[in-house]
Structure formats: C-alpha cells, structure tokens
Amino acid sequence: MILSEKITELRKKAGLSQEEFGAEIGVSRQAVSKWEMSQTTPDLNKIMKISKFFGVPIDFLLKDEYDLRFLENHNMEYKDIEKGSSETRMIELPEILSYLEIKKKSARNYVISIFLFFISPFAGIIISTFNEPYAMLGVIIQLLILVVMAIILVIALYELSKYKKLFSEENELAYGVRSVVEEKKRGFEHTFFIGIIMGVICLIAFVIPVMAVSAFTDDNNVAIIIASCMMLLIFATGVSIITYVVTVNQGFNKILKIR
Numbered sequence: 137m138i139l140s141e142k143i144t145e146l147r148k149k150a151g152l153s154q155e156e157f158g159a160e161i162g163v164s165r166q167a168v169s170k171w172e173m174s175q176t177t178p179d180l181n182k183i184m185k186i187s188k189f190f191g192v193p194i195d196f197l198l199k200d201e202y203d204l205r206f207l208e209n210h211n212m213e214y215k216d217i218e219k220g221s222s223e224t225r226m227i228e229l230p231e232i233l234s235y236l237e238i239k240k241k242s243a244r245n246y247v248i249s250i251f252l253f254f255i256s257p258f259a260g261i262i263i264s265t266f267n268e269p270y271a272m273l274g275v276i277i278q279l280l281i282l283v284v285m286a287i288i289l290v291i292a293l294y295e296l297s298k299y300k301k302l303f304s305e306e307n308e309l310a311y312g313v314r315s316v317v318e319e320k321k322r323g324f325e326h327t328f329f330i331g332i333i334m335g336v337i338c339l340i341a342f343v344i345p346v347m348a349v350s351a352f353t354d355d356n357n358v359a360i361i362i363a364s365c366m367m368l369l370i371f372a373t374g375v376s377i378i379t380y381v382v383t384v385n386q387g388f389n390k391i392l393k394i395r
Contacts, residue, residue, distance in 0.1 A: 338374025
C-alpha cells in the first residue's frame, strides 16, 4: 500500500475533507489532492506532522509493504504499552538541535570556567610580590573569581538538566533524526581531531616559559611572574580546547545512543 493510498484512507477514516485535513497539516487542499493522486510526495516535516496527527508510526507511512492491517496490529501493541508504567515518546529533530545548541553553549561555559580557575591566582601572585601588605586583597579577588566560575558552571549544568528526560530508555528518535545527527557528527570530526592535537601540544608545551626564564635570566621576579602566568594560560588553553571538543562530541554520542 503506497503512501498516497494511506493518506487517503486515513483522511477518510477521520471523516475529513481534503481542505480540512490540509488545514490541520498546514498545506492547501491542492497539495493534499496531489499527494493522494501520487503527483507529489510530502516532505519529511509534513510526513512527521501526518504521523503525529493520525497517531500512526512513520514506518507505516513510508514502507509500502505495510497496509491498514499492520496499523491495526500496531495500535493493539500501543494500547498494551499505555497500560504499563512507561510510554514511548518520539524525539523530533527541533528538540535534538536545541539540545546540541545547549551542549555547545555549555562547552563554551566550561572553557570560561577553566580560564577563570587558572587566572584566579594572578592577582594574589602579583600583589604579594610587589606589595606584600596587601596580599589579602589578592586572596579576596581570587575568591570572587572562583565564585563567578562556580555560578557559570551551575548555570551550564542547570541548562543541561532540562534535557535529562530526553535520554530516557523509553524514548526513540523520530524518522530521519539519526541521519542528521550522524552527518553533524561527521562534520565535527575534523574539529575534534584538531582540537585534541592542539590541546595535547599545549599541555606538553606549558612548561616552556618557566624553562626559558630559568635558562636565560637570573632571579628576576618580574620575569618569573610573567613566565608563571604564561604557563597557567597555556595549560588552561590546552585543557579548555580538549574539554570543548570532548563535550560537544559527547553530545552527539549521547543522542546516537537513543533508540
């Protein structure tokens, strides 16, 4: 049974005219007529709307080997599920894209938090070196920076917590969502690979400023402070790059684990 026949039968079974059905789906009567006459085929978004409107699986609409008898059997299975404690929910593409965007935003917040953590001692180091009586001021500044860091982390984790139910075992990805996510993951692979390499290089090279100061200068406080700050910044850069690409990639992997 082809798609056009299924749309026709479902519409008639619901007691709707082509115009009424089109209004529900967001298309004209002419568009519905062309679908039912096999002159055109609904796009993916419209198929999703048809599936949701009639309460039928997308597989039923797309696979020609399924007829209305399959739908009756499928509905019986769904009735059995509804009697249980859990209910299958189809996860649509907009929700997945929203999660991926929040995941990237969280990754950026992690990067900010990492830099705040590593630069927080700067004020204390500089103040205690040049004006020791005010060393406590450096400690206060460090604590304030750490508080800001904690707030940013809490906000990032809170935003992600809104999508906790997305990864329930009962959920399934809607038709076409997996292929979109896989394509986006493949597009990110180059960035992921380069990010890991750059991060590792930074983690290896972060000691260079201190080694250079030790080799070419004597006990120069200013040079040592500058070298120490550069060392922390390079290390923070390495950790940040790795954290960002791993966090974003983890988002893709978590989605692809959904059925």
